[in-house]
Amino acid sequence: MTFEAVEQAHRREWAAVLAATMRLTRDFDEAEDAVQEAFESAMAVWPEEGVPPNPGGWLTTTAKRKALDRMRRADALARKLPLLVVPDGSPEVIEDQRLRLIFMCCHPALALNARVALTLRLVCGLPTSEIAHLFLVPQATMAARLTMAKKKIRSAGIPFQVPDDLTSRLPAVLAVVYLVYTAGSTDRALELATLLESLLPSPEVFGLLALIRLSVARSAARFVDGKPVPLAAQDRSLWDHEAIAAALPLVEKALRGGGPYALQAAIAALHASAPTYADTDWPQILALYDELVAVYPSPTAALGRAVALAEIDGPAAGLAEADRLSVDLGHYYLLHAARAEFLRALGRCPEAAEADRLAASLAPTPAEAAFFRERVDSRARP
Secondary structure, three states: OHHHHHHHHHHHHHHHHHHHHHHHHOOHHHHHHHHHHHHHHHHHHHHHHOOOOOHHHHHHHHHHHHHHHHHHHOOHHHHOOOOOEOOOOOOOOOOOHHHHHHHHHOOOOOOHHHHHHHHHHHHOOOOHHHHHHHHOOOHHHHHHHHHHHHHHHHHHOOEOOOOOOHHHHHHHHHHHHHHHHHOOOHHHHHHHHHHHHHHOOOHHHHHHHHHHHHHHHOHHHOEEOOEEOOHHHOOHHHOOHHHHHHHHHHHHHHOOOOOHHHHHHHHHHHHHHOOOHHHOOHHHHHHHHHHHHHHOOOHHHHHHHHHHHHHHHOHHHHHHHHHHHHHHHOOOHHHHHHHHHHHHHOOOHHHHHHHHHHHHHHOOOHHHHHHHHHHHHHHHOO
């Protein structure tokens, strides 16, 4: 049970413990080392003395003590220069160290990929090896990227604080959490969105949290024996309907703002609320996609609109939209998967098979590539 308690504390408390320690050390690496040592101490002490009533407080105190020991041993207290800008006495919008950490990691001066990687490392506490796996790069490459991002924060004097103008900076934070979600690290994205909702409740935060919760609620039906299952063929009895019902009030609160995450959450809610695929409210989904494309004109949103249009006006209409998007989405495997479905419905099977082959060649995982290849093979059998 002790291992589970430490693991749970790691997921819940890492960001707060690291942020508190960084306020002391004003240095990333020293803070990370001290926090890691604190968790190692917990593995040694908690089995003997029991899990403390306040694990986060215990870990923070231990990490700070270890950081101070390191600084004293190096005589750092006398000669240390501040490597992070921490304005003294400046007003802060929200007094929470985790939120300061998130806004620092998501600062627009950093490249977007660097923001995502730093957030996974510093806010979620993921090891560099796991982040490298998500980005499909060698561990050494990711370690170098993280080091460069930290140097950028130091050299640019990016402050360890919540900005006064949350309206302009919040989209950058939400974009990072959304990328964590779309990269496949759904559990971590859910943690980040839940943390943001508790610290900074607002319509778009509600929308992103609802979108991720609805995705998690349907995850059990997305794969069978390791193979992806299309929405139309999913066993909806495997969906977590209680979790879906719990997410719907969040969607309602999100729609008061009408931003892109709220609209995506509303689309996901309509899919999740339909008893069967045939019962899906495609006209309402198309209307939401129309609004989404208007406020957030991304090619992937336009592809979702093409699928909804095909359900209403037929596969020829969907194919025409997909072909129009090929210039921007030719590298995206789901564009070719959608084209294959439209072409097959129109009886153009050889072209559909070629689109499936393209989807297989571009698929991000072996399981998805195998799915599209098998679809080609199954259609070729007499």
